[in-house]
Amino acid sequence: MNADGPPQVRTTTTSLRIVEALRELDGAGVTELANRLDISKSAVHKHLTTLHRLGYVRREGNTYQVGLQFLHLGLYARDRLPVFETGRDAVERLAEATGHATNLMVYDGGYGVYVRHIPGGGDDPIREGERVYLHATAAGKAILAFLDEGERRSVLERIGLPEMTEKTITDRARLERELRSVRDQRLAFDREEYAEGYQCVASPVVGPDGVTAAAVSVSGSMDRMTGKTLEEDVTGLVVSTAKSIENELLSR
Amino acid sequence: MNADGPPQVRTTTTSLRIVEALRELDGAGVTELANRLDISKSAVHKHLTTLHRLGYVRREGNTYQVGLQFLHLGLYARDRLPVFETGRDAVERLAEATGHATNLMVYDGGYGVYVRHIPGGGDDPIREGERVYLHATAAGKAILAFLDEGERRSVLERIGLPEMTEKTITDRARLERELRSVRDQRLAFDREEYAEGYQCVASPVVGPDGVTAAAVSVSGSMDRMTGKTLEEDVTGLVVSTAKSIENELLSR
DNA sequence: CCGTCCCGTTCTCAAAGTGAGAACGGGACG
DNA sequence: CGTCCCGTTCTCACTTTGAGAACGGGACGG
Numbered sequence: 092m093n094a095d096g097p098p099q100v101r102t103t104t105t106s107l108r109i110v111e112a113l114r115e116l117d118g119a120g121v122t123e124l125a126n127r128l129d130i131s132k133s134a135v136h137k138h139l140t141t142l143h144r145l146g147y148v149r150r151e152g153n154t155y156q157v158g159l160q161f162l163h164l165g166l167y168a169r170d171r172l173p174v175f176e177t178g179r180d181a182v183e184r185l186a187e188a189t190g191h192a193t194n195l196m197v198y199d200g201g202y203g204v205y206v207r208h209i210p211g212g213g214d215d216p217i218r219e220g221e222r223v224y225l226h227a228t229a230a231g232k233a234i235l236a237f238l239d240e241g242e243r244r245s246v247l248e249r250i251g252l253p254e255m256t257e258k259t260i261t262d263r264a265r266l267e268r269e270l271r272s273v274r275d276q277r278l279a280f281d282r283e284e285y286a287e288g289y290q291c292v293a294s295p296v297v298g299p300d301g302v303t304a305a306a307v308s309v310s311g312s313m314d315r316m317t318g319k320t321l322e323e324d325v326t327g328l329v330v331s332t333a334k335s336i337e338n339e340l341l342s343r
Numbered sequence: 344m345n346a347d348g349p350p351q352v353r354t355t356t357t358s359l360r361i362v363e364a365l366r367e368l369d370g371a372g373v374t375e376l377a378n379r380l381d382i383s384k385s386a387v388h389k390h391l392t393t394l395h396r397l398g399y400v401r402r403e404g405n406t407y408q409v410g411l412q413f414l415h416l417g418l419y420a421r422d423r424l425p426v427f428e429t430g431r432d433a434v435e436r437l438a439e440a441t442g443h444a445t446n447l448m449v450y451d452g453g454y455g456v457y458v459r460h461i462p463g464g465g466d467d468p469i470r471e472g473e474r475v476y477l478h479a480t481a482a483g484k485a486i487l488a489f490l491d492e493g494e495r496r497s498v499l500e501r502i503g504l505p506e507m508t509e510k511t512i513t514d515r516a517r518l519e520r521e522l523r524s525v526r527d528q529r530l531a532f533d534r535e536e537y538a539e540g541y542q543c544v545a546s547p548v549v550g551p552d553g554v555t556a557a558a559v560s561v562s563g564s565m566d567r568m569t570g571k572t573l574e575e576d577v578t579g580l581v582v583s584t585a586k587s588i589e590n591e592l593l594s595r
Numbered sequence: 596c597c598g599t600c601c602c603g604t605t606c607t608c609a610a611a612g613t614g615a616g617a618a619c620g621g622g623a624c625g
Numbered sequence: 626c627g628t629c630c631c632g633t634t635c636t637c638a639c640t641t642t643g644a645g646a647a648c649g650g651g652a653c654g655g
């Protein structure tokens with residue numbers, strides 16, 4: 092049947108699909124989940140019972156929610172990332188210095204994960220912990236630019252260049268051209284490519300192995316950050332923050 | 344066979360046991376996990392492959408780590424807690440005012456979870472996200488004191504009063520006596536009952552339903568916080584912070 | 596106050612997937 | 626070059642999962 096992939100465990104996948112549906116729905120009941128995921132009620136119920144007993148699902152009456160056991164594992168996973176450990180303070184300082192939303196993104200299996208996001212006031216399309224496309228964000232492009240070429244190719248092939256806004260880069264050649272300039276300048280921009288009215292500057296943190304570990308970025312709505320602010324004031328700080336994290340990573 | 348519990352999913356439990364082992368071991372390989380958990384190598388391998396593909400496990404060469412997908416779900420779960428949303432700023436201010444380690448604990452299935460922990464300098468036995476026994480921590484006792492009586496009884500029965508240090512309360516009657524005084528004073532103490540050389544003050548945040556939602560606590564090593572500081576200076580701030588969160592929760 | 600509807604829970608059974616064990620393959624080390 | 630160790634693959638028997646139908650209880654409305 093599944094002639095393609097390596098051996099897998101179907102049941103676990105189902106359980107995690109259920110949890111992810113709970114997140115998307117902000118909590119749900121057995122029947123709702125069963126319909127949405129096209130699984131029998133009895134199966135959903137069995138999974139939820141198990142997950143509940145283990146603390147991965149919380150129950151309030153007849154609706155289930157994502158449980159706090161994920162917090163334990165998630166914070167643990169983050170704390171163990173070398174980039175996060177060495178970079179967290181620098182990112183915090185950058186946020187204070189600029190007054191804008193500030194992020195630390197790491198590469199994770201073809202996507203980018205915002206392991207730290209400090210809001211800058213105003214609305215904000217970014218959630219800490221979220222997985223996002225690399226090609227549509229400044230930090231993501233910074234990461235892509237320094238990613239191992241084979242890896243980059245396979246990622247772009249597998250995931251493609253989905254359009255998030257009108258301005259998202261959906262053309263492979265144009266992306267490659269931009270990545271070349273990112274490599275030269277150690278600087279990437281996002282001008283409403285991820286979310287309308289939202290822009291971003293990023294600089295890569297290249298790990299000791301020469302492959303990008305992460306990227307630092309500062310972002311804001313168009314009116315909070317004019318093009319000039321973005322290019323002149325903030326840019327330098329972003330680059331120097333990224334570079335200093337990179338240096339600290341090297342000397343460990 | 345399983346005449347006791349409700350229907351469950353064994354495979355999911357196995358997967359999550361593997362992830363928890365990865366946390367305890369700070370990463371591990373297939374064989375190591377198989378030995379530790381007493382599962383065949385092929386099974387462990389299959390589970391890891393699945394978890395990896397879904398982003399719940401990260402792979403570095405031949406060792407596997409807890410993955411960042413947990414961070415996404417965990418932070419989401421936390422952000423959706425009313426107590427956290429309304430209390431996070433107040434706790435942050437409390438930390439600044441006292442200069443000591445400060446925590447926000449919520450009740451979760453018989454245990455306490457530190458949803459926020461701001462370190463206060465110096466060593467610290469608390470990890471943000473961690474699940475701990477209620478009876479051995481100040482915040483836990485604050486929560487227990489106001490918990491629904493039936494729930495409290497069943498929790499204490501199920502979990503017992505495991506000894507963490509010499510000073511941990513392991514006697515049920517003594518615990519009940521202390522909880523009565525916690526209810527009167529809205530204040531709980533922990534004097535090295537959780538970790539040696541570590542003490543703590545806490546005050547409960549009673550939810551709109553009259554059942555404890557959470558507790559605020561301030562903690563520190565014995566030398567950083569003398570008994571006097573603890574009782575006189577910090578205590579009032581802890582109580583008023585908890586109370587103000589409680590009020591804000593009521594008016595929503 | 597009773598009937599209806601909806602949802603969570605339980606039960607049973609067949610089909611399917613999991614997991615043990617053995618064998619393979621490749622890299623590290625001596 | 627041989628040995629050892631570890632991850633990966635394969636196969637098969639057995640356990641477990643999951644569908645479907647039936648149960649039970651609470652909410653709502655007539």
